[in-house]
Amino acid sequence: MRLQIRVPASSANLGSGFDCIGIALDWWNTIQVETIARGLEIECPHGLPRNKDNAVYQGMSEVYARAKQKMPPVRLQMDAVIPIASGLGSSSAALVGGMLAANALMGNPFSRDNLVTFATLLEGHPDNVAPALLGSLVVAVQEGEFVQAARVLLPRHLRTVVFVPTQALLTKVSRGVLPSRVPRADAIYNMGRTALWIAALYEHRLDWLDQATRDRLHQPYRAKLVRGMDELFDSARNAGAKGVALSGAGPSIIAFAQGNATKVAREMERTAKRIGVEGTTKMVAPTPHGALVERIG
Structure with a gap:
């Protein structure tokens, strides 16, 4: 067979x-x-x-x-x-x-x-x-x-822009920088925003993704392993992305867009070039x- x-x-x-x-x-x-x-x-x-x-x-x-x-x-x-x-x-x-x-x-x-x-x-x-x-x-x-x-279920008009650095990053390395304990305030911060992710989809409020994709449990610690992460986050948001996050353990970055994926991709590419981060950008639907x-x- x-x-x-x-x-x-x-x-x-x-x-x-x-x-x-x-x-x-x-x-x-x-x-x-x-x-x-x-x-x-x-x-x-x-x-x-x-x-x-x-x-x-x-x-x-x-x-x-x-x-x-x-x-x-x-x-x-x-x-x-x-x-x-x-x-x-x-x-x-x-x-x-x-x-x-x-x-x-x-x-x-x-x-x-x-x-x-x-x-x-x-x-x-x-x-x-x-x-x-x-x-x-x-x-x-x-x-x-x-x-x-x-x-x-996801809205049909939701698109993603993925920036994939040429840098590879093993999951075990990316997990190795995470703390074993986190402040209660940080746990609460993430709990509310995780719930907001689901609410944003059910209510068709993609504008809520700006807050839903923010995090205190892993991204701040992994930023030192992903060159240009904060700058690329800012460029995606400034270009109109609904939200932006580290994809998995990184180093890829995923931005969520609605009707403006090309603009978001272009701005992320420009920022990567300006700060000297090599990589490719892919626009892809869920x-x-x-x-x-x-x-x-």
């Missing part, structure tokens, strides 16, 4: 929603999985593992283990366009793609909600894997092995679709 799986990029945190909010973006990796006679064959971009450390393989292995079935020999082919180590869910996309492939090969014994739980326990947090599986914007909570993910699976051949 041969399958093709398409998995969207995702942007997590979105400012205030640290480790609990993420959005799926219309920017897709493609994975082909084929059962073969023996062994393991992996074709993937340079720099990604071509052995059992590959995240697609690990996702497949986990689902087969959950089903108490032996994993068959497979050939994996990865067309990875989501930038790696950029805060856009590339590792989650690979993990999710592998899980969906394994589930489909076994006849789909597990629901998407089951897979969200499995992926969260492997990844450590749900804010990328949940939108990659479910699409749209997802609010997810975790306590031990309990994971609950709620999908929230997607209501989670990862897609089809049988081919």
Whole structure:
């Protein structure tokens, strides 16, 4: 059997929603999985593992283990366009793609909600894997092995502008600068703004995103790792962005726009050039679709 799986990029945190909010973006990796006679064959971009450390393989292995079935020999082919180590869910996309492939090969014994739980326990947090599986914007909570993910519909006219620096930033490095304790006032600051994110979507008040994307729990600490972050935030806001945030652990920056995405992108590019930060800008819509699976051949 041969399958093709398409998995969207995702942007997590979105400012205030640290480790609990993420959005799926219309920017897709493609994975082909084929059962073969023996062994393991992996074709993937340079720099990604071509052995059992590959995240697609690990996702497949986990689902087969959950089903108490032996994993068959497979050939994996990865067309990875989501930038790696950029805060856009590339590792989650690979993990999710592998899980969906394994589930489909076994006849789909597990629901998407089951897979969200499995992926969260492997990844450590749900804010990328949940939108990659479910699409749209997802609010997810975790306590031990309990994971609950709620999908929230997005306005059709919402667009994002993503600035992707050439600098790579590993999640473990970006997490390493975060404090183990935070002031109560900072926790309250973020709690209110996380709730405001959801209210803004339900009330169609995108102007509320300026406050909803502000944060005191992670972005101020990560700013020292992301050159030009504050200047790029300011340029997006000054160009009329509804809100702007670090994408995941960074270094990518995501701005939210309504009808003026081109202007926001242009101003972010100008600012990056002025301060000497190399990178590319991509205008991309959120997607209501989670990862897609089809049988081919």
